[in-house]
Amino acid sequence: MDAPSPTHAADDDAAGAFVPGPRARCPGGAGPLAGVRLAVKDLFDIAGYPTTYGNPDWARTHPVAAGTAPAVSALLEAGAELVGKTKTVELAFGLTGENVWHGTPRNPAAPDRFPGGSSSGSAAAVAGGLADLALGSDTGGSVRIPASYCGLYGLRPTHGAVSLAGARALAPSFDTAGWFARDAGLLARAGRVLLPTGESGALGPMLRVEEAWAGADPAVAEALRPALTRIEARRSEQAMPLHLAPDGVDALYAAFRALQAEEVWATLGSWVAQTRPRFGPGVAERFEYARTVPPDEVKAARGVRLAFQARVRGLLGGGAVLVFPTSPCPAPKLSASLQEQDRVRARTIGVTAIAGLAGCPEITLPLGRIDGAPAGLSLVAAPGRDRALLGLAESL
Amino acid sequence: MDAPSPTHAADDDAAGAFVPGPRARCPGGAGPLAGVRLAVKDLFDIAGYPTTYGNPDWARTHPVAAGTAPAVSALLEAGAELVGKTKTVELAFGLTGENVWHGTPRNPAAPDRFPGGSSSGSAAAVAGGLADLALGSDTGGSVRIPASYCGLYGLRPTHGAVSLAGARALAPSFDTAGWFARDAGLLARAGRVLLPTGESGALGPMLRVEEAWAGADPAVAEALRPALTRIEARRSEQAMPLHLAPDGVDALYAAFRALQAEEVWATLGSWVAQTRPRFGPGVAERFEYARTVPPDEVKAARGVRLAFQARVRGLLGGGAVLVFPTSPCPAPKLSASLQEQDRVRARTIGVTAIAGLAGCPEITLPLGRIDGAPAGLSLVAAPGRDRALLGLAESL
Numbered sequence: 119m120d121a122p123s124p125t126h127a128a129d130d131d132a133a134g135a136f137v138p139g140p141r142a143r144c145p146g147g148a149g150p151l152a153g154v155r156l157a158v159k160d161l162f163d164i165a166g167y168p169t170t171y172g173n174p175d176w177a178r179t180h181p182v183a184a185g186t187a188p189a190v191s192a193l194l195e196a197g198a199e200l201v202g203k204t205k206t207v208e209l210a211f212g213l214t215g216e217n218v219w220h221g222t223p224r225n226p227a228a229p230d231r232f233p234g235g236s237s238s239g240s241a242a243a244v245a246g247g248l249a250d251l252a253l254g255s256d257t258g259g260s261v262r263i264p265a266s267y268c269g270l271y272g273l274r275p276t277h278g279a280v281s282l283a284g285a286r287a288l289a290p291s292f293d294t295a296g297w298f299a300r301d302a303g304l305l306a307r308a309g310r311v312l313l314p315t316g317e318s319g320a321l322g323p324m325l326r327v328e329e330a331w332a333g334a335d336p337a338v339a340e341a342l343r344p345a346l347t348r349i350e351a352r353r354s355e356q357a358m359p360l361h362l363a364p365d366g367v368d369a370l371y372a373a374f375r376a377l378q379a380e381e382v383w384a385t386l387g388s389w390v391a392q393t394r395p396r397f398g399p400g401v402a403e404r405f406e407y408a409r410t411v412p413p414d415e416v417k418a419a420r421g422v423r424l425a426f427q428a429r430v431r432g433l434l435g436g437g438a439v440l441v442f443p444t445s446p447c448p449a450p451k452l453s454a455s456l457q458e459q460d461r462v463r464a465r466t467i468g469v470t471a472i473a474g475l476a477g478c479p480e481i482t483l484p485l486g487r488i489d490g491a492p493a494g495l496s497l498v499a500a501p502g503r504d505r506a507l508l509g510l511a512e513s514l
Numbered sequence: 515m516d517a518p519s520p521t522h523a524a525d526d527d528a529a530g531a532f533v534p535g536p537r538a539r540c541p542g543g544a545g546p547l548a549g550v551r552l553a554v555k556d557l558f559d560i561a562g563y564p565t566t567y568g569n570p571d572w573a574r575t576h577p578v579a580a581g582t583a584p585a586v587s588a589l590l591e592a593g594a595e596l597v598g599k600t601k602t603v604e605l606a607f608g609l610t611g612e613n614v615w616h617g618t619p620r621n622p623a624a625p626d627r628f629p630g631g632s633s634s635g636s637a638a639a640v641a642g643g644l645a646d647l648a649l650g651s652d653t654g655g656s657v658r659i660p661a662s663y664c665g666l667y668g669l670r671p672t673h674g675a676v677s678l679a680g681a682r683a684l685a686p687s688f689d690t691a692g693w694f695a696r697d698a699g700l701l702a703r704a705g706r707v708l709l710p711t712g713e714s715g716a717l718g719p720m721l722r723v724e725e726a727w728a729g730a731d732p733a734v735a736e737a738l739r740p741a742l743t744r745i746e747a748r749r750s751e752q753a754m755p756l757h758l759a760p761d762g763v764d765a766l767y768a769a770f771r772a773l774q775a776e777e778v779w780a781t782l783g784s785w786v787a788q789t790r791p792r793f794g795p796g797v798a799e800r801f802e803y804a805r806t807v808p809p810d811e812v813k814a815a816r817g818v819r820l821a822f823q824a825r826v827r828g829l830l831g832g833g834a835v836l837v838f839p840t841s842p843c844p845a846p847k848l849s850a851s852l853q854e855q856d857r858v859r860a861r862t863i864g865v866t867a868i869a870g871l872a873g874c875p876e877i878t879l880p881l882g883r884i885d886g887a888p889a890g891l892s893l894v895a896a897p898g899r900d901r902a903l904l905g906l907a908e909s910l
Contacts, residue, residue, distance in 0.1 A: 184787070188776075188809040188812070188813075192809070192813075278687055278816065278819065278820075279816055279820060280816075281776065281809070281812060281813070281816075282780070283776050283777070283780040284780065285780075287686075290683075290686040291674055291686070291687075314813055314814065314816040314817030314818075314820060315814075315817050316817035316818070316820070316821050380677065380679050381679070383679065384678070384679040384680065391580070413584040413588070413677070416584070416677060416679075417588075417677070417710055418710065418711075420674065420675055420677075420710040421710030421711050422712070423674065424672060424674070424675060424710060424712070424897060424898035425712050425898065427897065427898070428831070428896070428897065428898055431827060432831060435824070435827075435828060435831070500824070501820060501823065501824065502820035502821065502823070502824055
């Protein structure tokens with residue numbers, strides 16, 4: 119699936135995945151990613167092109183990029199062909215993938231549903247066959263959720279494992295650079311280019327995060343159970359049940375939300391206050407929360423994060439792997455109300471916050487379908503075990 | 515020592531600790547820090563005052579702060595009296611404490627030597643009795659080193675444990691908000707205000723980091739050995755020798771330096787490129803390195819960090835505490851050449867990078883003197899055990 123078609127269809131942009139305007143392009147070369155068509159989320163700098171960050175007022179108030187982000191350079195030097203920059207939710211602050219300024223990318227795997235975000239265009243480009251590999255970023259689920267919604271393999275690496283230089287920040291203690299592919303082999307090949315070497319240690323046993331299975335839509339849990347059974351058979355081991363969050367995943371959501379809000383405002387607040395940018399539905403409200411999050415909530419959230427980090431890293435330090443549905447529900451329908459989207463967001467972040475708060479790598483595998491919509495199964499390992507996770511996915 | 519003098523001497527600024535210009539002041543109130551005179555490093559926002567970040571071009575190109583950093587607010591709400599904002603090395607990027615624009619603070623404990631930095635004014639204010647408590651920040655040693663040089667207690671907390679909202683960033687994955695006091699009791703009282711609650715677990719055993727003891731000046735090791743012996747007697751346990759860095763602390767220095775450089779340029783590079791600020795000696799060179807650090811070095815450094823993090827957190831997860839000299843040498847003389855300062859910097863960061871790379875809290879205790887210059891002894895615990903470290907220091 120990752121060989122280039124001789125005349126590919128990227129110009130058509132059937133999925134509405136690429137940012138409007140002149141297309142950033144760079145021919146491929148020799149190397150481990152030769153022949154791989156690469157799309158890059160438009161929050162990474164590519165020299166000579168604007169980095170819009172999904173918002174026209176951002177584009178207007180920032181110069182064209184003078185350099186190229188090291189993560190992008192590494193993929194290009196490995197031979198990948200750049201086919202374009204992809205749409206993102208405004209300032210990467212949202213999970214549905216909607217962008218009212220650039221247009222919301224279509225979900226090629228479920229056209230009546232949202233593609234997921236914030237790396238919406240990256241997921242749509244790969245799912246629609248316009249690219250083989252796409253770079254995104256993941257703060258609160260922005261690679262894992264669109265991968266799950268669009269039926270793709272996706273990796274959120276260990277926090278800090280892949281360079282975010284030359285990439286716009288949202289909440290630095292959670293921000294990561296992740297990527298998408300249609301098959302586990304290419305996902306792992308990109309990992310060998312992007313990830314640091316030197317990690318070691320086998321993975322196992324598998325731990326089934328009970329709260330995430332119980333909290334998912336019954337149809338999601340049902341759709342993913344056969345995949346888990348196949349993995350268990352393949353590895354000749356049964357996943358053991360684990361209660362990971364003593365106070366429930368809602369407590370993880372609350373902690374993530376408060377911590378992210380403080381960092382978002384610290385990172386982007388002065389630009390927002392000075393520029394007073396126009397925002398699409400939902401985005402303005404999230405920035406308003408970021409501006410006003412009570413310091414006491416943030417302080418309590420720091421305590422939750424530290425305790426949760428210690429617990430998860432203790433559990434996973436010996437090689438154990440958490441397994442649970444990537445998202446508790448399939449992609450919302452395009453007709454979903456803002457309230458419905460917010461409910462989905464809260465439930466979703468309760469689960470994506472597991473890896474987010476703990477700084478752990480998470481891979482999502484496109485192993486389920488419900489009503490014609492994809493659903494991903496997630497594996498989470500200890501920090502630094504990204505390559506082992508990618509290898510595990512390849513072996514399945 | 516932490517009771518206020520009724521008519522204190524802050525106006526005199528005998529240590530040259532405070533930033534020039536109108537003094538930021540706020541009367542104290544009731545609360546756990548009532549009567550405590552507080553100084554704040556001039557990279558934290560205080561509403562209505564400029565945040566100079568130690569550089570006149572920074573001050574010129576940034577507006578007066580509209581809000582107050584939550585860490586500062588928390589201390590003021592706990593009753594502390596704000597007596598002024600303190601000098602910092604330009605953009606917090608240096609360890610001697612020199613600032614050619616605002617003047618280098620004097621080291622009240624060793625007037626012929628540098629005060630240490632980048633939180634130089636905070637350390638000088640507390641050591642000189644102009645404040646009882648001072649807030650600083652620590653990326654690569656900027657609280658621990660001036661505390662050691664000036665004979666103070668200082669804490670670099672767990673990465674992420676204390677809010678850095680409203681504070682200028684240097685290298686976010688290393689940046690922390692730390693503080694200074696003349697006694698362990700006040701250091702701990704400030705911790706009870708600033709740190710999240712919820713951590714648990716006793717500390718012990720102590721592990722002596724052999725590379726740091728062997729790499730220190732013999733006089734430093736000799737000056738601190740009696741203090742370690744006293745602690746061992748007090749705790750009825752001998753510190754066990756530990757080789758922490760299989761490739762030596764130079765490898766930690768190299769990894770820290772490359773990772774910090776990439777982040778510094780990602781954080782401040784666009785401002786530097788656009789503004790072309792004037793910098794004092796050494797600072798311009800460090801920014802030039804940040805601009806040009808080879809991506810391959812950074813990638814290798816990520817691998818070193820992840821492996822080191824896993825190793826240290828594994829070692830300390832059960833409550834163990836690392837013990838070693840905070841700095842391998844006392845504060846350099848004011849007459850030291852730039853080359854000599856650079857050698858000290860490299861040796862020092864090899865040791866400060868232990869907690870920096872691992873994200874662990876480190877407390878430095880003013881327990882040694884060489885040739886009339888102070889030398890600190892450091893204790894490092896697992897992430898989240900800040901309160902336990904502060905309690906341990908109080909008990910000694």
